[in-house]
Amino acid sequence: MVCDACQKKVGRIATQDVWKSGSRNTVESGGKKLNENKLLSGKSSRYSPYTTKFNKCKLCKSTIHQPGSAYCQGCAYKLGICGMCGVKILETKNYRQSAV
Template sequence: MVCDNCKKKIGTVATQEVWKSGSRNTVESGGRKLNENKLLSGKSTRYSPYTTKFSKCKVCKGTIHQPGSTYCQGCAYKLGICTMCGVKVLQTKNYRQSSV
């Protein structure tokens, strides 16, 4: 779960999402160019899983694979907080959540 302020920090995918009418990176919406070389037009640093250091979750100390996040998806859902900044997003008082 991500709050409204952190939605713009989430990375985008390189391929088109043609099955969704409101997707961010289709050709019609102007988010992607035709015949674009992603290697040349992308960021100067490419993602490499061997050189990237994954951060740890503040609650369970598990690895987080989304860059910029401080909490893993499971802990963020259980606590009802944003995965990136930790702001309370959802009230989980009346939820029946397991401790597993």
């Protein structure tokens, strides 16, 4: 759960877009090059799970796997806050949530 301001900070997934006109992975739009070596043409700051230092949740101290986040998914959902900045997104007063 992230707010609208933090939506652009969220990382992208590794899967390709579904084909449609204007998608990033088509040759016509310039997003996909033919016969390129992805290892050489990729960004220098690639994601590596072995060298990345993961943050801990501010509330429950569990490991967070989203870079830039301060709260884990469970704590953010329970409190109705943004996982990155902690801004209140949802009013959870009348929700029936478990204590686990």
